[in-house]
Amino acid sequence: MSETAEKVKKIVVEHLGVDEAKVTEDASFIDDLGADSLDTVELVMAFEEAFGVEIPDDAAEKITTVKDAIAYIDGQKG
Amino acid sequence: MFAQSAAPRRVVVTGMGIACPLGLGVERVWKRLVEGESGIAAIQSFDVKDLPAKIAGQVPVGAKAEGKLDLAEWIPVKDQKKMDRFIQLAVVAAVEAVEDSGWMPEDEESRCATGVMIGSGIGGLTTIYESSQLIAQGKHKRVSPFFIPSALINLASGHVSIRYGFKGPNHAVVTACATGVHALGDAARLIAFGDADVMVAGGAEAAVSEIGMAGFCASRALSTGYNDTPAEASRPWDEGRDGFVMGEGAGVVVLEEYEHAKRRGAKIYAEVIGYGMSGDAHHITAPSDTGDGAYRSMRSALKSAGVTPGEVQYVNAHGTSTPLGDDLELGAVERLWGDDGKTLAMSSTKSAIGHLLGAAGAVEGIFSILAIRDGVAPPTLNLEKASKESPIDRVAKVAQERKIDVALSNSFGFGGTNASIVFRAAP
Numbered sequence: 117m118s119e120t121a122e123k124v125k126k127i128v129v130e131h132l133g134v135d136e137a138k139v140t141e142d143a144s145f146i147d148d149l150g151a152d153s154l155d156t157v158e159l160v161m162a163f164e165e166a167f168g169v170e171i172p173d174d175a176a177e178k179i180t181t182v183k184d185a186i187a188y189i190d191g192q193k194g
Numbered sequence: 195m196f197a198q199s200a201a202p203r204r205v206v207v208t209g210m211g212i213a214c215p216l217g218l219g220v221e222r223v224w225k226r227l228v229e230g231e232s233g234i235a236a237i238q239s240f241d242v243k244d245l246p247a248k249i250a251g252q253v254p255v256g257a258k259a260e261g262k263l264d265l266a267e268w269i270p271v272k273d274q275k276k277m278d279r280f281i282q283l284a285v286v287a288a289v290e291a292v293e294d295s296g297w298m299p300e301d302e303e304s305r306c307a308t309g310v311m312i313g314s315g316i317g318g319l320t321t322i323y324e325s326s327q328l329i330a331q332g333k334h335k336r337v338s339p340f341f342i343p344s345a346l347i348n349l350a351s352g353h354v355s356i357r358y359g360f361k362g363p364n365h366a367v368v369t370a371c372a373t374g375v376h377a378l379g380d381a382a383r384l385i386a387f388g389d390a391d392v393m394v395a396g397g398a399e400a401a402v403s404e405i406g407m408a409g410f411c412a413s414r415a416l417s418t419g420y421n422d423t424p425a426e427a428s429r430p431w432d433e434g435r436d437g438f439v440m441g442e443g444a445g446v447v448v449l450e451e452y453e454h455a456k457r458r459g460a461k462i463y464a465e466v467i468g469y470g471m472s473g474d475a476h477h478i479t480a481p482s483d484t485g486d487g488a489y490r491s492m493r494s495a496l497k498s499a500g501v502t503p504g505e506v507q508y509v510n511a512h513g514t515s516t517p518l519g520d521d522l523e524l525g526a527v528e529r530l531w532g533d534d535g536k537t538l539a540m541s542s543t544k545s546a547i548g549h550l551l552g553a554a555g556a557v558e559g560i561f562s563i564l565a566i567r568d569g570v571a572p573p574t575l576n577l578e579k580a581s582k583e584s585p586i587d588r589v590a591k592v593a594q595e596r597k598i599d600v601a602l603s604n605s606f607g608f609g610g611t612n613a614s615i616v617f618r619a620a621p
Binding site for chain 1: 270339
């Protein structure tokens with residue numbers, strides 16, 4: 117697992133209070149991990165803080181799974 | 195609407211919950227209160243070096259089994275950050291009250307007949323403070339999406355309704371330190387007038403924080419002379435009193451229409467028989483110098499209860515331990531009770547837990563109900579020498595066994611708002 121993936125999963129576990137095993141790369145924040153729309157806003161803010169990146173609203177809307185988050189963050193860093 | 199209202203229905207108390215500086219759990223808190231213990235201590239949770247008042251009553255931290263608060267035992271971690279502390283405390287007290295009542299509606303009609311009215315004097319003060327700091331640092335984008343719903347006062351009622359699926363009236367009182375009594379009284383009226391059959395009602399407050407303490411210090415309301423002896427700081431009516439002691443916590447009761455409670459065989463603690471309100475129209479923080487607002491509030495409550503002052507054996511006073519307020523309230527009680535004052539017991543339980551602001555009236559309402567149930571007037575701690583002589587027994591330092599059928603509880607708030615509620619032994 118990449119460093120980004122590990123960090124993203126840790127943030128998701130902390131913020132959504134879910135079991136680590138459930139946080140697979142395909143997991144959807146809303147459908148699989150019990151998040152609501154406010155939770156996802158907060159989650160994106162946590163990613164911004166942790167990785168020092170800016171995620172504009174239109175990009176944030178497209179981040180619905182763990183995999184989406186990892187890809188977006190890696191894209192920004194690369 | 196009102197023109198077609200039937201006669202008011204009777205309202206009883208079938209569940210109670212407390213989180214306060216004497217701990218969690220009604221029975222434990224009551225036992226400690228009657229035994230004369232104090233919940234006031236030096237503030238450890240933040241730096242108080244620049245504050246003139248350095249003590250408060252805070253909910254003790256620890257395991258539920260010890261009557262202390264470990265939030266993880268009550269609210270999922272994910273949800274805790276969506277609630278200011280006042281909401282968290284409200285939820286804790288509401289869970290105890292609802293479980294105690296045994297009321298869990300199983301059909302839609304019953305859910306829609308069950309409402310929530312939990313108020314707060316100040317609400318999410320700490321959350322507002324922390325979010326403001328982000329703005330001051332230019333971090334507008336770091337403000338949490340949970341900031342607003344965490345700070346809003348009616349979200350205590352909101353969270354409790356969501357947790358249990360209570361779909362009846364969802365409301366919140368905001369009348370400073372009178373909030374708790376207004377919430378109980380208003381909720382009882384909703385039941386009496388048929389808007390609901392069951393109401394989860396109370397008050398919650400969590401203003402023991404840097405900004406809360408600084409604000410009340412600035413208004414010169416807090417005790418500052420007993421920082422080294424915290425348990426002696428709250429001393430209602432005593433000549434050495436110098437201001438109130440801040441407290442935090444929540445009190446919640448389950449109010450229920452009498453026939454509804456009887457039908458399901460609920461345990462009934464007491465009946466809410468009267469409720470009165472008044473306004474001082476005098477000053478933003480000081481009580482009116484005649485005590486007339488307190489007098490009219492109590493008179494109105496007794497009138498709605500249909501009892502005379504002589505039929506009331508116990509008053510749980512507002513009695514905050516401030517130089518002005520205590521004796522004005524005493525004077526108002528003397529005026530209303532007249533000769534019957536000789537047989538009355540009146541105490542201030544703020545002497546043990548401090549002033550819980552918007553939660554005070556709800557917690558003290560519960561103490562009044564327990565005074566009836568157990569025939570015990572809880573003590574006024576630290577009342578060594580009263581600043582004003584009175585025929586009224588203020589239960590100095592030690593609890594008294596008394597036959598108590600009817601009890602009245604007072605709460606008065608900034609803005610000149612006054613409320614009194616009257617309970618009678620279970621019918």
